[in-house]
Amino acid sequence: MKERKQKIFASSKTCPQKDRTASDGYVEGQTFIWITENNLTTNDYRLGNGLLEHILSPSNLNSAYKQVKRNKGAGGVDKMEVESLKDYLVDNKDRLIQSIQQGKYRPNPVRRVLIPKENGKQRQLGIPTVVDRVIQQSIAQKLTSIYEPQFSSHSYGFRPKRNAHGALRKCRDYITQGYVYAVDIDLERYFDTVNHSKLIEILSRTIKDGRVVSLIHKYLNAGVMDEDHYEETHEGVPQGGPLSPLLGNILLNELDRELESRGHKFVRYADDMVILCKSRRSAHRTMKSIVSFIEEKLFLTVNRDKSQVAHVKDVKFLGYTFYRYRGEGRLRIHPKSVEKMKAKIKRLTSRSNGWGNERRKEALSQYIKGWVQYFKLADMQKLLIKTDAWYRRRLRMVIWKQWKRIKTKVANLIKLGINKYKAYEWANTRKGYWHIANSFILSRTVTDQRLRLAGYVFLSDYYKAVRVEY
Numbered sequence: 001m002k003e004r005k006q007k008i009f010a011s012s013k014t015c016p017q018k019d020r021t022a023s024d025g026y027v028e029g030q031t032f033i034w035i036t037e038n039n040l041t042t043n044d045y046r047l048g049n050g051l052l053e054h055i056l057s058p059s060n061l062n063s064a065y066k067q068v069k070r071n072k073g074a075g076g077v078d079k080m081e082v083e084s085l086k087d088y089l090v091d092n093k094d095r096l097i098q099s100i101q102q103g104k105y106r107p108n109p110v111r112r113v114l115i116p117k118e119n120g121k122q123r124q125l126g127i128p129t130v131v132d133r134v135i136q137q138s139i140a141q142k143l144t145s146i147y148e149p150q151f152s153s154h155s156y157g158f159r160p161k162r163n164a165h166g167a168l169r170k171c172r173d174y175i176t177q178g179y180v181y182a183v184d185i186d187l188e189r190y191f192d193t194v195n196h197s198k199l200i201e202i203l204s205r206t207i208k209d210g211r212v213v214s215l216i217h218k219y220l221n222a223g224v225m226d227e228d229h230y231e232e233t234h235e236g237v238p239q240g241g242p243l244s245p246l247l248g249n250i251l252l253n254e255l256d257r258e259l260e261s262r263g264h265k266f267v268r269y270a271d272d273m274v275i276l277c278k279s280r281r282s283a284h285r286t287m288k289s290i291v292s293f294i295e296e297k298l299f300l301t302v303n304r305d306k307s308q309v310a311h312v313k314d315v316k317f318l319g320y321t322f323y324r325y326r327g328e329g330r331l332r333i334h335p336k337s338v339e340k341m342k343a344k345i346k347r348l349t350s351r352s353n354g355w356g357n358e359r360r361k362e363a364l365s366q367y368i369k370g371w372v373q374y375f376k377l378a379d380m381q382k383l384l385i386k387t388d389a390w391y392r393r394r395l396r397m398v399i400w401k402q403w404k405r406i407k408t409k410v411a412n413l414i415k416l417g418i419n420k421y422k423a424y425e426w427a428n429t430r431k432g433y434w435h436i437a438n439s440f441i442l443s444r445t446v447t448d449q450r451l452r453l454a455g456y457v458f459l460s461d462y463y464k465a466v467r468v469e470y
Contacts, residue, residue: 051209055142056097064137065089068130068242076129077111077225085130096131103211107132109223109230110238124192126224126238136219136243139212143246146206151249152256157270158245164318167269168331168377171276174265175312175322175329179276181283182315185290186306190271191248192236195299196220199237199251219243245270251298258293267317274317283309320378333378341371342387349394351401357454360398365457372462381467384460395456396446397437416445 054060068082075081080088099105110126117123128136144160151159156167200217207213224231224238237244248270259266259275264286266275275290277283287309291302308315312322312329319337323330347353348363355363403409409427414420418441426441436442452458 052211064134068133078129107222109225112224112226125240127240136241140243140246155268167267170267172329174276181277183275183287184308184315186303187271188301188303191239194237331378361455368457376466388458388460393437396442397433
């Protein structure tokens with residue numbers, strides 16, 4: 001990619017956003033209206049009749065700025081951080097809007113970031129510059145109000161007032177009605193393989209302002225910077241921008257409408273979807289026809305190794321699995337979700353991270369509360385009681401290691417009510433830390449109640465407090 005120079009304004013101490021509107025590569029500052037922390041002062045800009053004018057209205061842009069600021073996040077290829085965004089935009093107010101209006105605006109490439117996945121592979125994120133994030137957010141805000149009435153009631157991901165719990169409850173209701181066989185379809189690298197032409201075609205059916213469609217197309221084709229290497233993007237919607245989830249939903253809404261027209265019972269959360277049937281035979285039939293639709297009409301790829309027809313008890317959806325009890329659909333936590341949770345707690349209770357007790361307690365509390373809040377729909381009281389026993393053993397192991405010296409161990413055991421001679425005996429033991437953590441001596445001294453009073457949160461305790469009965 002041809003190197004473009006950047007002009008740094010004397011009035012701004014921030015890193016400038018590349019303005020790729022000028023044909024000679026000259027860089028000016030990009031901005032929009034007068035941004036303040038609390039409100040946006042008005043200017044002479046008049047709202048037109050087109051969608052682009054609504055997107056670029058002062059109120060919408062200011063709302064987008066505030067949302068980007070709340071979301072924080074890392075900077076893009078220009079290295080400008082969210083903290084520098086306000087000052088930069090205040091100092092440079094007209095060129096960005098003008099360039100977008102004239103169709104000359106060219107977004108910056110996204111910065112590639114690799115996130116490890118559970119299966120050992122990596123997820124590719126594309127981080128736009130903070131200015132590009134504001135523009136994308138302003139587009140997303142207006143398009144959301146347009147597309148929300150068009151979206152299916154079976155879609156729950158990245159939509160206002162909808163969430164994963166709503167999707168899971170709907171699955172539970174279908175299972176109660178006897179739909180116990182699931183068509184579990186896995187879309188291979190969905191966001192990375194979205195067909196641009198198909199997406200633009202779908203957008204053009206609703207968006208009649210060609211300037212907006214063109215602007216979205218420019219974002220799709222902005223390219224990727226992988227360290228210092230530029231890559232063109234001919235397909236895919238980069239994950240990491242405010243606009244990507246909405247575009248993903250717009251494309252998959254075509255699938256939703258097709259399933260509705262066929263009378264299927266289904267639930268979709270982003271690219272995660274299950275279709276529920278009453279018999280295995282009908283499920284296989286549905287699988288065959290829907291896979292053909294996805295690949296031939298939407299130009300997406302179905303991962304046949306991960307897609308399956310199975311009883312609902314053998315399906316993983318949003319970290320949960322399902323079962324029936326006395327004819328009623330119920331939710332369980334999937335074993336892989338349990339494994340992931342225990343691995344996380346194991347890392348948080350490791351002494352090799354160099355954390356003090358207060359930091360460890362805070363991290364454990366935040367993780368456990370967040371985890372239980374998400375999985376509170378599941379029947380898992382017995383599982384959590386068992387997990388807590390293992391968790392408390394790890395805490396006792398950490399505490400025993402912290403005491404280190406024999407003298408310290410003796411003194412602490414005596415303070416906690418152990419006979420002096422027994423304290424000396426246990427302080428001098430050669431048994432391993434994990435063995436000692438499960439011993440009578442530590443269970444009697446570092447009791448469950450003392451751990452609670454010290455500020456440690458247990459999974460079963462918090463689950464009882466937030467459990468949702470249905």
